[in-house]
Amino acid sequence: MKYDVVVVGGRISGSIASLYASKQDVNVLMIEKNQEIGTPVQCAGGVTRSFFETLQMKPPQKLICSEIEGAILHAPDGEKFLTKNSLLQGYILERKMLDKALAIKSAEAGTDIMLKAQVKDLIIEKGQVKGVIVRHQGKLLEIPSKIVIGADGVESQVARMAGLHNGHNPQDLISCAQYEMVGLDIDPEILEFYFGFNKAPGGYVWIFPKGENRANVGLGVRYGANSAIYYLNKFISHLKGKIVELNVGGVPIGGPLKKTYSHGVLLTGDAAGHVDPVTGGGMHLSAVCSSLAGKIAAEAVINENLSSSYLSRYEKEWKKRIGKNLQRSLKYRALFDNMDDEELNSLIKFLNTNDFKSLSTLSILKLAREYPKLFLVLKNIL
Amino acid sequence: MIFQADLCGYCGACASVCPLGIIELNGYKIEVLEGCNNCKNCIHICPLGAFQEAKKDEI
Numbered sequence: 028m029k030y031d032v033v034v035v036g037g038r039i040s041g042s043i044a045s046l047y048a049s050k051q052d053v054n055v056l057m058i059e060k061n062q063e064i065g066t067p068v069q070c071a072g073g074v075t076r077s078f079f080e081t082l083q084m085k086p087p088q089k090l091i092c093s094e095i096e097g098a099i100l101h102a103p104d105g106e107k108f109l110t111k112n113s114l115l116q117g118y119i120l121e122r123k124m125l126d127k128a129l130a131i132k133s134a135e136a137g138t139d140i141m142l143k144a145q146v147k148d149l150i151i152e153k154g155q156v157k158g159v160i161v162r163h164q165g166k167l168l169e170i171p172s173k174i175v176i177g178a179d180g181v182e183s184q185v186a187r188m189a190g191l192h193n194g195h196n197p198q199d200l201i202s203c204a205q206y207e208m209v210g211l212d213i214d215p216e217i218l219e220f221y222f223g224f225n226k227a228p229g230g231y232v233w234i235f236p237k238g239e240n241r242a243n244v245g246l247g248v249r250y251g252a253n254s255a256i257y258y259l260n261k262f263i264s265h266l267k268g269k270i271v272e273l274n275v276g277g278v279p280i281g282g283p284l285k286k287t288y289s290h291g292v293l294l295t296g297d298a299a300g301h302v303d304p305v306t307g308g309g310m311h312l313s314a315v316c317s318s319l320a321g322k323i324a325a326e327a328v329i330n331e332n333l334s335s336s337y338l339s340r341y342e343k344e345w346k347k348r349i350g351k352n353l354q355r356s357l358k359y360r361a362l363f364d365n366m367d368d369e370e371l372n373s374l375i376k377f378l379n380t381n382d383f384k385s386l387s388t389l390s391i392l393k394l395a396r397e398y399p400k401l402f403l404v405l406k407n408i409l
Numbered sequence: 410m411i412f413q414a415d416l417c418g419y420c421g422a423c424a425s426v427c428p429l430g431i432i433e434l435n436g437y438k439i440e441v442l443e444g445c446n447n448c449k450n451c452i453h454i455c456p457l458g459a460f461q462e463a464k465k466d467e468i
């Protein structure tokens with residue numbers, strides 16, 4: 028068993044990377060440690076329309092639970108702000124079906140898929156990664172490959188084994204819990220977000236509709252005195268719906284890793300920190316970065332140049348496409364991190380009234396001086 | 410640090426914050442290898458509270 032490209036991780040990033048590698052004349056293996064693609068789910072399924080545009084795919088109707096027209100932001104004091112900005116418009120997808128559909132597309136393009144197979148180590152010769160060591164069906168297998176793509180998510184072992192990362196600082200990870208619920212009284216076209224220290228310290232609550240009365244109700248927390256599930260149980264105690272699924276996960280919101288390539292290795296998706304630091308959304312960035320990773324890995328094989336300097340074009344390319352947005356988002360995250368409930372109340376009041384007097388709390392003015400464009404930007408996005 | 414396997418939801422968040430890389434998640438099984446330095450990162454991050462602080466005499 029020998030491959031040109033081995034992709035570690037078989038969900039959204041792995042399936043997109045392997046699909047784009049297999050579109051060229053190279054042989055590709057995708058390795059997933061679970062026995063099924065896409066479970067356990069760690070996602071609320073929200074994507075903007077750009078996701079399918081990037082992948083040049085028509086949104087498959089069977090994956091779409093609802094089409095989103097806007098969002099309501101709920102301030103800690105209960106004030107609401109409704110926005111129908113086109114940037115928010117998109118879909119709530121059935122994430123496990125999306126991951127599987129992308130894996131099927133990748134397999135149809137030629138990718139071999141190995142399930143219930145855990146990558147335990149990299150084969151490294153003279154500093155160059157030359158394959159992976161996998162535990163599969165009770166055996167340890169050596170699988171040589173010219174390039175390894177780490178699409179192994181937030182817990183990425185490939186990033187650690189390649190010396191590109193040594194684990195996340197807990198401050199840079201948001202701890203999330205989510206129930207899928209039915210019997211809810213919701214608007215199927217509107218996302219809802221709730222802010223407030225008592226509801227979701229260091230994060231927010233989301234309600235992402237999946238149809239008439241069904242939704243993903245979840246939250247992310249940082250620096251909470253209790254675990255995410257505690258806050259979620261508290262939040263849903265006032266809802267009428269019934270729980271039909273539980274999902275949990277950690278989202279890396281500290282920005283991309285300093286380096287996302289090395290000799291014979293590329294990192295993509297959550298493994299590379301390709302997640303928006305404000306929203307925690309990663310799928311649209313996966314579409315951009317993982318397709319680039321697959322394409323550039325295949326080109327490196329075809330051009331017989333697997334050096335770190337050749338592979339650096341991957342990082343240059345993804346930075347060109349999403350780098351500025353990620354950096355801007357990191358700044359905004361730092362700004363939101365400093366806001367207390369009173370300031371969030373003022374901000375949502377401002378969005379509703381357009382009245383700068385509602386921004387009179389001192390720290391907001393201080394922050395506004397630091398980021399003078401923020402409020403204009405918020406006005407434009409929301 | 411005490412790990413209660415029956416609370417785990419298999420998300421890998423703990424593995425991603427363990428500075429020693431001693432938490433291994435394989436399918437629906439999680440293993441905490443030897444060498445914990447009691448940094449508590451896993452306790453802070455777990456969405457389901459599966460990691461808890463050990464009492465002093467248990468560390």
Ligand SMILES: Cc1cc2nc3c(=O)[nH]c(=O)nc-3n(C[C@H](O)[C@H](O)[C@H](O)COP(=O)(O)OP(=O)(O)OC[C@H]3O[C@@H](n4cnc5c(N)ncnc54)[C@H](O)[C@@H]3O)c2cc1C
Pocket residue numbers: 035036037038039040041058059060061065069070071072073074144145146147178179180181182183184203204205245274275276277278295296297298301302307308309310311313
């Ligand atoms: C609760 C929650 C809600 C979210 N909601 C949204 C949302 O609405 N919209 C959005 O865009 N993003 C959302 N995100 C973020 C989004 O889910 C991630 O950015 C995205 O899943 C990253 O995909 P990935 O393929 O890079 O990693 P993952 O989905 O984590 O996949 C990694 C895969 O690698 C496998 N793997 C790991 N290690 C190994 C190994 N050693 N060997 C073999 N296989 C391995 C894992 O089993 C897994 O299948 C949410 C995250 C959470 C936790």
Ligand code: SF4
Pocket residue numbers: 275416417418419420421422423424434439454455456457458459460
């Ligand atoms: S963070 Fe908690 S739920 Fe997630 S894998 Fe670790 S112990 Fe399990």
Ligand code: SF4
Pocket residue numbers: 410426427428429430431432441444445446447448449450451452
């Ligand atoms: S306490 Fe720290 S070192 Fe010990 S298992 Fe948890 S994260 Fe790892």
